[in-house]
Amino acid sequence: MYAYGGRRSKAQQDAATVEIGYALVSAAFAAALVFGAVAGPALLFDLPRLPSRALLWLGTAVAPVVFMVRVVSVLVRFQRAVQPSQPGRTSPDS
Secondary structure, three states: OEEOOEEOOHHHHHHHHHHHHHHHHHHHHHHHHHHHHHHHHHHHOOOOHHHHHHHHHHHHHHHHHHHHHHHHHHHHHHHHHHOOOOOOOOOOOO
């Protein structure tokens, strides 16, 4: 809850909340898109059993990975944007 020895302002807390929500929603969308792209043919077409199961398994395995990578990348990018390059110093345009 503390950033560089001080409490976060309400605006900073709200920005973090919005960014977490954006990370979760965009990650769910990306994971659903990947699952649909990988497993979609197995669900739409009458494929033989082995390829169908393989595509479903692959989609189920890859979608959570895409979800986690998206969440982490959005939150890391947000954290880097919030922190000054040198702790304790402000940027020249602040």
